[in-house]
Structure formats: C-alpha cells, structure tokens
Amino acid sequence: MVGKLLAETSDDLPCKLELIDVIQRLGVEYHFEKEIKASLKYIHDKYKHQNGKDNDDLRIVALRFRLLRQEGYNVPCDVFRKFIDNEGNFVASLENNVEGLLNLYEAAHFATNEDEVLDKAIEFCSSHLRASLLNKMANVSLSKRVNEALIMNMPIRKTLTRLGARKFIAVYEKDETRSEMVLNFAKLDFNIVQKMHQRELSDATSWDVNATLEDSPPYIQMCYRSLIQTYIEIEDEMEKTGESYLVHYAIKDVCVFILFEQKTSSVDCYMKQYGMSKEEACAELQRQVKNAWKDMNQECLEPRPVPMPILMRVFNLGRVIHLLYSDDDCYANPIKSKEWIEMVLVEPLNI
Structure with a gap:
C-alpha cells in the first residue's frame, strides 16, 4: 500500500518530495529504491524548467535540493540566490519561516567546498531556529525536528539510518499530517529489522565459533575468527591484572562500553604538537572536520569514482x-551510547 501511495503521487508536486522524505527518514526507503530513484530522476530532469510558485517556496526548494544531492545529483546551490538580498545576506522575510529555515539548514549540510552560500545558510538558520525554540512553537512535531537537528546537532546528513529512523518515528507520530498507514508500516518494519539484528548479535556473541559460522560465507568467517582471536588475546592480557572478567562485558555490551586505560585525545595531541591552547586546538579540529564533511559530500556526487x-x-x-x-566523549562515557543501542537493538516499538 505504501508503494501504491508513492506511485500515485504526482512527480512534480511538493507532496511527492515530502512523501519521499518521510519514507527515507522512517528508514523504509530500501523497499522502494526503484520508485524513489525514478521519481527523483524525473524531478531532476524537469526542475530547471519549472518557474512556478514552488520555486519561490524556500521549504520546497531546499527539500528538493537536499533529496537530489542525497541521490547524487550535482545540483547547483544557485537555487537559493533568490532568497538573498543585494548585500549577500538571506532576506529578513525568511526569519519566521520555521519550516523553510529547517529545510534550508538540513540542505546546507550537503554542501561541498564550492558552496559558500550554504555556509551562510547554516549561520542564518541556526540563529533564527534557536529563536523559534525559545518562543515555544505550537507545532510539537516541528519543534522536535528543530531540536534534533540544531540543539542535538544531528542533522539528517550526519545521522545513522536506524537510529535516525527510531527517533523520527516518535516525531512523526506527533505530526498532524501523518499517514497512519505509512507510520504503522515503518513501525512494523523497524521491529522486524531489530529482531534480525538481535539474532545476528546473538550469533556474534556466542565464544562456539564453528556452529556460528557453519552457514556463513568465507569472508564473514575470516572476520569473525579474527575478532574472536582478538578477544582471546585481550583476555590473556587482562588475566595478568586479574581483570579478565571485563572481556565478557565488552562482548555482551556491543564492544563500546569498556575502556581498559586512559586515552590521549586528538585535542591533547594537537595542543602538544602545535603549541596551541585547548580552545585554539578545538577550533582548528572543528574546521578540519567541517571541511572533511564537505569533501565526503563531493565524493558522493556524480560522477562518482565508486558505487x-x-x-x-x-x-x-x-x-x-x-x-x-x-557533544561529548560518548565512547569514554557510554551513558548516552547505551541509550542509543537500547533504542535501536533492544526496545521494540509499540504498534
């Protein structure tokens, strides 16, 4: 039924873009890859020739830009020039357009090194979206989306698919325009995939290697045996200090909750190497990270070197x-990461 809904929605209407966006954010897009690819190709081939009201709607322009770039189309950011004044700033009339600002903010995270206007977009949107949160928006779903993208620093581009789907399902439930059919399909699919992942983790954490690997392809067997050997070596080392029992918990808790010694951070290394203060080192590393995201965005655009x-x-x-x-070192302080793992791998959704 969801596939039928997608097929029956006209390709050149905003509702098509919105439906694709919802399907992707709910984590069920892999069921409709062909339909989504065909729709976005049609939209990409046609959008340059569209001069209707949709091209004056920041919400739709930004959403279309993001979905096309996400698909790998190297669409230019010139589509946002109409929202910029003669001084190079985004026009003041956008300041209260929360939906438009949020879509522009999300789109701006698909920037490459050539998209300077999108750097300005992030600054402009961040300022006014923060103000909208302080004013306590009546739209609960929109408020939660703004909070997740801006305050939690988890824009769509930087969000892991399954965790993002789990969070967005909770947000979409509060959306007054939601489709109950699509929502229930997404919940059911999430629970099915979660069960599959639970079985895989059960196999991966059981110390009977031959039984676990019996039906696995050779490359899986190689990786798994290497992992088991690593645990054996760690356990041997930990036994010298009487702490070999910790290996059991490391395996049980998906390998992210145990640190066996104090680690030196990248900030510490940068401060020592270049004689910087902590603030200077953090700023420089943040700049490098920002540029690395742009480099990765560029590599994902056509023509791509690899699939x-x-x-x-x-x-x-x-x-x-x-x-x-x-936001924090959630590897050394795993309280948050434990919560995320429970959301994705432990707690099923109520349907």
Whole structure:
C-alpha cells in the first residue's frame, strides 16, 4: 500500500518530495529504491524548467535540493540566490519561516567546498531556529525536528539510518499530517529489522565459533575468527591484572562500553604538537572536520569514482564518529551510547 501511495503521487508536486522524505527518514526507503530513484530522476530532469510558485517556496526548494544531492545529483546551490538580498545576506522575510529555515539548514549540510552560500545558510538558520525554540512553537512535531537537528546537532546528513529512523518515528507520530498507514508500516518494519539484528548479535556473541559460522560465507568467517582471536588475546592480557572478567562485558555490551586505560585525545595531541591552547586546538579540529564533511559530500556526487553503497560505508563511519564525539566523549562515557543501542537493538516499538 505504501508503494501504491508513492506511485500515485504526482512527480512534480511538493507532496511527492515530502512523501519521499518521510519514507527515507522512517528508514523504509530500501523497499522502494526503484520508485524513489525514478521519481527523483524525473524531478531532476524537469526542475530547471519549472518557474512556478514552488520555486519561490524556500521549504520546497531546499527539500528538493537536499533529496537530489542525497541521490547524487550535482545540483547547483544557485537555487537559493533568490532568497538573498543585494548585500549577500538571506532576506529578513525568511526569519519566521520555521519550516523553510529547517529545510534550508538540513540542505546546507550537503554542501561541498564550492558552496559558500550554504555556509551562510547554516549561520542564518541556526540563529533564527534557536529563536523559534525559545518562543515555544505550537507545532510539537516541528519543534522536535528543530531540536534534533540544531540543539542535538544531528542533522539528517550526519545521522545513522536506524537510529535516525527510531527517533523520527516518535516525531512523526506527533505530526498532524501523518499517514497512519505509512507510520504503522515503518513501525512494523523497524521491529522486524531489530529482531534480525538481535539474532545476528546473538550469533556474534556466542565464544562456539564453528556452529556460528557453519552457514556463513568465507569472508564473514575470516572476520569473525579474527575478532574472536582478538578477544582471546585481550583476555590473556587482562588475566595478568586479574581483570579478565571485563572481556565478557565488552562482548555482551556491543564492544563500546569498556575502556581498559586512559586515552590521549586528538585535542591533547594537537595542543602538544602545535603549541596551541585547548580552545585554539578545538577550533582548528572543528574546521578540519567541517571541511572533511564537505569533501565526503563531493565524493558522493556524480560522477562518482565508486558505487554509492561503497561510499556510504565510509560515510557511515563519519556518522558514528559524529554521534560519539560531537557533544561529548560518548565512547569514554557510554551513558548516552547505551541509550542509543537500547533504542535501536533492544526496545521494540509499540504498534
């Protein structure tokens, strides 16, 4: 039924973009890859020739830009020039357009090194979106989306798919325009995928290697045996200090909750190497991270050197690092990461 809804929605209307966005953010886009690709190709091929009211709606222009760039289309950021005044600033009339500002903010995270206007967009949107939160928006769903993207520093581009889907389902439930059919489908799909991941984790954490690997392909067997050997070596080392029992908890808790010694941070290293203060080192590293995201965005645009599925493996590593370190060191202090893992891998959704 969701596929039928997607097929029956006209390609050149805002509701098509919004439906694709919802399907992707709910984490069920993999069921409709062909339909979504066909729709976005149609929109990409046609949008340059559209001069209607949709091109004057920041919400739609930004959403279309983001979805097309996300698909790999190298669409220019010139589409935002109409929202900029003669002095190079975004026009003041946008300040209270929260939906438009949020969509522009999300779109700006798909910037490459050539998209200076999108750097200005992030600054402009951040300022006015923060003000909108202080004014306590009546739209609960919109308020939660703004908070997640801005305050929690988790824009769509930097969000892990399954965790993002889990959070967005809770937000979409509060949306007055939601489709109950799409929402229930997403919940059911999330629970099914969660069960699959639970079975995989159960296999991965069971110390009977031959039984676990019996039906696995050779490359999986190689990786798994290497992982088990690593744990054996760690356990041998920990036994010398009488703490070998910690290895059991490391395996049980998905390998992210145990640190066996104090680690030196990248900030510490940078301060020592370049004689910087902590504030200077943090600012410089943040600048490098910002540029690295832009480089990765560029590599994901056509023409791509390798297929997108391969690129996304690397991109998701960046998302993991952002998740763990953007606000706090959630590797060394795993309270937050434990909550995320419970959301994705432990707690099912009520349907």
